[in-house]
Every structure is written in structure tokens, then in C-alpha cells.
Amino acid sequence: MQRYKCVVSYDGTGFAGYQVQPGKRTVQGEIEAVLAKIHKGEAVKVTASGRTDSGVHAKGQVIHFDSPLSIPPERWPAALNSMLGGEIVILLAERVKPDFHARFDAIGKEYRYVLYLGKNKNPFNRNYAYHYPYPLNLAKMEEAARHLTGRYDFSSFCASNTEVADKVRTITDISLKKEDECLVLGFKGNGFLYNMVRILTGTLIEVGSGAREAAAIPSLIAARDRTLAGKTAPAHGLYLWEVFYEDWVQKSKTTKPGV
């Protein structure tokens, strides 16, 4: 038995989210169905770094699975992709130690949220960006982003039905970048609560529109009350961009010794 780690990109539009649900088309369900075919009907369980909701996309989701087949790692992507159609793409596969775990070993994640600021609707990004054709004050959004960066109890930015007890997380970086007619918000941190990035985005939009003061963010965090934060931004603007593991950090350290 050999354990494989894969980096997976998917268009979340046509799926009821990542996680298997009876009677629904899910990303995990599609990948497991293809793996079962390759294993002559034998079920292969796939474990991801975390779920993504219906409509949410991934540029670099990470999964792991075990297989007794002696397929070289570099051959797995083509083998899986030829059966997956184009909505889910395996970008990379590598052999990992038998105790590697896509979820428990993840030490951080990056999410990105794409706002399309163009005046007109655009049929080509309607499922890939949230159309927000109103003025935004980026300087105020950046001020709010600085207040949100750090180690805090993010209860105000978490869906109220979340069962996790410990809502303390560390956001290491929030970036705002204009790309053509889009504004891309990048969120890096050691972990994110349920709906956290979408609530952070909704709150930053309200700061940018003038509906909320950047200076009021610290008291909003302190209140630990979901009802005081902004709206949950729509799923289709959100991307799980990258998942970080210890080996990744070591690699970056060795390749960039000055950093």
C-alpha cells in the first residue's frame, strides 16, 4: 500500500460542494468514483485538507489516498484526469509517508475572493467572481484588513451554527490586488472557521462602500457576535488557493535562505 498526495483544482459551479453527500454530485464523490474504476471496483477513500461549500472553487485543494497499484506518481494525474472530464483536474501527485494526512498535517491555507467591479455583467465570469459594480474605497479596506490580521477569537466571523469550540485563529496576511476589472482579496492563515473568508469579505466590502468604519473592526472582533459582522459574500467568488504543509515551509526556507 502506498499513500499519495495530490493537488487538485476544480470548478465548484456544478457540484454540491466538496464532501460526499448521498444523491448529490460532489467533488469527493467524482474522484472516489474514478479511483474505484482504476481499482477494479474496490472503494478508495479520499481525504481532503477540508471541505469547500457548493459553488466554491479550488485552485490548489490537497487530498490523500492509499493505493496498492504500482503506478509511478507522475502518471497518476493523466490517468485520473482522462476519466474526470474537465471540471476537476489533478495538477500533481506525489508519494508521501504512510502517516501523511491532508487535513491534520496542514499548517496553513490561502483563500482568495474575486470581486468583479465592471459596470456591466460579464457572462464569462458569472460563476467565477462576485459582481460588485459600486465604488469601493481600497485604502479603508486595507486599514480594516490590518485590524483583522493577527491572532484573534474570530467568533464574529463564523457561521453561528458552527460546532467548533475554539474559534481562535491566526490570519497572517490579507492582501488586496486590482487585476484588470477585478479586485482579488487574498487571505492567508493557520486555519479558517466555517464561512469565515466569506464573512470577512462581506465585512471588508461594507468598509469599502462606507457602510462601516475600519476603526470599528477591533470592537467587532472583541464582541464575538456573528450578527454584528457583514453579510456572507456569495460562494462563487471564493477559491481555496493553496494548502501549506511543513515540507513546503522547509522547501521555501532552503530555496530562499534570506527570507
Add this chain to the structure above:
Amino acid sequence: MQRYKCVVSYDGTGFAGYQVQPGKRTVQGEIEAVLAKIHKGEAVKVTASGRTDSGVHAKGQVIHFDSPLSIPPERWPAALNSMLGGEIVILLAERVKPDFHARFDAIGKEYRYVLYLGKNKNPFNRNYAYHYPYPLNLAKMEEAARHLTGRYDFSSFCASNTEVADKVRTITDISLKKEDECLVLGFKGNGFLYNMVRILTGTLIEVGSGAREAAAIPSLIAARDRTLAGKTAPAHGLYLWEVFYEDWVQKSKTTKPGV
């Protein structure tokens, strides 16, 4: 009765082409259905600059229709877009003379063809670019493009079942532009035959891959034989980008007197 000209963008993925066909979902069919609703069930005929095939997109298709309603032109886009969903977007509407005709008055068109050159499949452009992950010699493609620019009988680059008698057309410009991991081919001309841009693209790809010589293009044009040209490139990489009318030329002349 007032005639309106509209610029329309659409994602061709979910449509059986532009033109109405019984029992099929088409761009024209959707727009006419929405116009009928606005006109209390009265049929409104929509005329376009030309058809696009199934899977082909439009950034700037042009249509015209007549309406007895006294809606200001600037209000038409919002009225139609709210009922069209996001796949078809009316970008602009303006009142035109009663004899304006979207097809007969068009003096030229621009098409673009998008090749995605990335090594991996990309789930986000699978319906919007043709994935071609092999090397292309752009200098040779540009040489071939120069041979194809001009006034010629383009029978070699036209689907063989086309009924049009006169296959002489003028291509005024073919451009190649790298944009991130894509190569965008732009074709401007006074008119294009059925499948012409897709056959030109397929032929240019064969020149770029080394399967065909750029210097052999003049004899390929002279042969007037479809079987000698390249493969028809897939529909989903093609965009009707812009349609040109006389007033557009006059406007450009007045705003750019030096050109």
C-alpha cells in the same frame, strides 16, 4: 415603432448556437422569449449580424429589433438583463434609423480565437479556450498570417457544404498576442465564410507546430480546396469580438482625425 440596435455578449457553452432551432435552447430564442414577455406576449423578431455555432461565444454580437414601447434606450439593457439570467448580457442599446440592419449594414467583423498553452488542464477555462499544451513557433505563425492577410478566394478555408457562391473575402488583419498562458489570435475582415476562422486557426496551429510550412500558404489559398487546409479548431475557443458599421468608422474618423 422604433428600431433598436443592441450589443450583446454571451457565453455560448449552454446554447445550440445563436439561431433559433425548434426544440433547442438558442441565444436568439432566449432574447426573443424575453422580448415577447416585455411586449405582453407579442412576438418580436430579432436580427443579428450573423449566426454563431454551438459553443461559440460573443463579446460584441450586434442585433436589431423593432418595438412600439417608449422605453428610453439606456433602460433597455437593465430591463432585458434582469430576465435573461447571466449567460446573455445586453451591453448597450441605442435607437437607430428604421432602415438600420444588423446584418446587411455590417461592413466588417473581428473574431478572436483563444488557445490555452498551459501544461495542465485548467477547469476554469475549459469552455473558453482550446487547450493546446504543445510548442508553437510564433514567428512562423506570423509569417503564415501575413500570407493570409489580403483579398482572396478563401474556398480552402470554408466548410465544404457552404452554399455561398462568392467566396472572395478580405482579411485586413491577423494578430497574435500572448496573454499570460494564452495565445489570442485576432482576425479582422470584411466578412467571414462558414467555419473560416476555425479553419484558419487550425491551419495556423499546424504551421506553428511544424506540420506545415508558412511558405506553402499562397499555394494552399490558390488551390481552393478545403481538404488541403488544416483541421477546424474547436468551437469553444472562438469569440465573435466586434461588428463594425459605417457610423463606427465615421466616429473613429472624427475622434481620431490624424489616423
